[in-house]
Amino acid sequence: MRILVTGTAGFIGAALAQRLLARGDVVHGFDNHNDYYDPALKEARLACFADHPNYTHQRADLADAAAVDQAFATFKPQRVVNLAAQAGVRYSLQNPHAYVQSNLVGFVNILEACRHGEVGHLVYASSSSVYGANRKLPFAVEDAVDHPLSLYAASKKANELMAHTYSHLYGLPTTGLRFFTVYGPWGRPDMSPMLFADRISRGEPIDVFNHGHHSRDFTYIDDIVEGVVRTLDHPAEPDPGYNPDRPTPGSSNAPYRLYNIGNDRPVQLMRFIELLEQQLGRSVEKRLLPMQPGDVADTWADVSALRRDVGYAPDTSIEDGVARFVAWYREYFGK
Template identity: 80%
Template sequence: MRILVTGAAGFIGAALVERLLARGDEVAGLDNHNDYYDPALKEARLARFHDHPAYRHQRSDLADAGRLDALFADFRPQRVVNLAAQAGVRYSLQNPAAYISSNLVGFGNVLEACRHHEVEHLVYASSSSVYGANRSMPFSVDDPVDHPLSLYAATKKSNELMAHSYSHLYALPTTGLRFFTVYGPWGRPDMAPMLFADRISRGQPLDVFNYGHHRRDFTYIDDIVEGIIRTLDRPPAADPDYDPMQPHPGRSNAPYRVYNIGNDQPVPLLQFIELMEQGLGRVVEKRLLPMQPGDVPDTWADVTALREDVGYAPSTSIEAGVSAFVDWYRRYHGLDTAS
C-alpha cells in the first residue's frame, strides 16, 4: 500500500516506517524536524531508511495546509498514520501555543486532507493522558475521559472528538490509539527512560516524583509498532450494536474506533530505575519529590478491545525491553561495557 506517516523522524514514527518498508509498502514521511529536543537524534533515526527506494520525505509542518495538501495530491496515500504532534505534558505548561498549532490546527488539516483525497483509513496518536483525573484501574475505553489534567491531554481528547465528527460526516474510517509510556531504542530524550539513562550513566542523582510511588504501563516500541500495523490493516466499520440511548465512548455508528495500546502490566517506577541501574552498572541517589502539575500517579492499559479486534498481544517483558534499550543507549553514546 501507499502509506503516509507524519512524524516520521520521531521515535514511534521512524520505527513504524522501517517496519512498513520491510514488508513492502511504499511510504511517504512528513516531519517538521523542530528543536523541541535535539534534531540530531531525528536525523539519525531518519538516516536508517531515508535512502530506501520506496521512501520519500518531506520536511514541513502539519499547520502548513498548502504543503500538506500538495503531498496528499502527489503521493495519493491509501492510508495515513498521524503521529506528528507537539508532545510532552510538562512542556504544555510552558508553551501552550505550540500545542494549539500542531495538535489542533495541524490535526484539522490532516482530517481535511484525508477527506478530500479519499483516504481509506486514518490511524492517529492519542494518549493515555486523556484519562486525566480518572482513578479506576485499569484504564478502559469504556470509561468517560472528561477531566484532562494538562493542555496536552486536552488536545489529544480533542483529536478523538474531531476524528469522530469526520467519521460521522464523511464516512472517513478513523482509529485513535491511546499510547501508554512507550520506551526502547531511539526513544525521546525528554521522556523518563532517556533522562534516567543519562543521569545514571553519569552517576548523577535522579529526581523521582510522587515520592517514588508512580506506576507506569511501560510498553516496548516493537509491541507498539506491531499494534499500529495490525490496526492500520483493519479499517473500522460502523458498530451494528451501537446504542445511542447508551452510548459507548470507544465506538460508534460511524466508522470510528478508539483503543488503548499498552503492555497491560504496570511497573513501579523504582523497579524500572533499578533495572536500568543494573544494565548501566551504577546505583545513584534518588531524590524523592512531590507530584508534578499535570502528572498522574499511575497508568494501566486495558487492551481487551485491541486484543479482540486485531489480535494485539504485547510480548516484550520489562526486563527484556530495558536490556535492549540499555544496549542501544551504550552503542549510541559510545559507552564501553565497563562504564
C-alpha cells in the same frame, strides 16, 4: 499500500516507517524536524531508512495546510498514520500555543486532506494522558475522559472528537490509539527512560516524582509498532453493538474506533529505575519529590478491545525491554 506517515523523524514514526518498508509498502514521510529536543537524534533515526527506494520525505509543518495538501496531491496515499504532534505534558504548561498549532490546527489539516483525498483509513496518535484525573484501573476506552490534567491531554481528547466528526459526516474510517509510555531504542530524550539513563550513567542523582509511588504501563516500541500495523490493516467500521441511548467513548455508529495500546502490565517506577541501574552497572541517589502539575499517579491499559479486534499481543517483558534499550543507549552515545 501507499501510506503517508507523519512524524517519521520521531520515535514511533521512524520505527513504524521501517516496519512498513520492510513489508513492501510505499511510504511518504512528513516531519518538521523541530527542536523540541535535539534534532540530531531525529536525523539519525531518519538516516536508518531515508535512502530506501520506497521512501520519500517531506520536511514541512502540519499546521501548513498548503504543504499537507501538496503531500496528499502528489503522493495520493491509500492510508494515513498521523503520529506528528507537539509532545510532552510538562512542556504544554509553558508553551500552550505550540500544542494548538500542531495538535489542533495540524490535525484538522490532516482530516481535511484525508476527506478530500478519499483515504481508506486514518490511524492517529492519541494518548493515555486523556484519562487525566481518572483513578479507576485499568483504564478502558469505555471510561469517560472528561477531566484532562494538561493542555497536551486536552488536545489529544480534542483529536478524538474531531476524528469522530469526520467519521460521522464524511464516512472517513478513523482509529485513535491511546499510547501508554512507549520506551526502547531511539526513544525520546525528554522521557524518563532516557533522562534516567543519562543521569545513572554519569552517577548523578535522579529526581523521582510522587515520592516514587508512580506506576506506568511501560510498552516496548516493537510491541507498539506491531499494534499500529495491525490496526492500520483493519479499517474502522460502524459498531453493530452501538447503543445511542447509552453511548460510550469507545464505540460509534460511524466508522470510528478508539483503542488503548499498552503492555497491560504496569510497573512501579522504582522497579524500572532498578532495572536501569542493573543494566548500567551503577546505583545512584534518588531524590523523592512531590507530584508534578499535569502528571497522573498511575497508568494501566486495558487492551482487551485491541486483542479482540486485531489480535494485539504485546510480549516484551520489562526486563528484556530495558536490556535492549540500554544496549542501544550505550552504542549510540558511546557510554
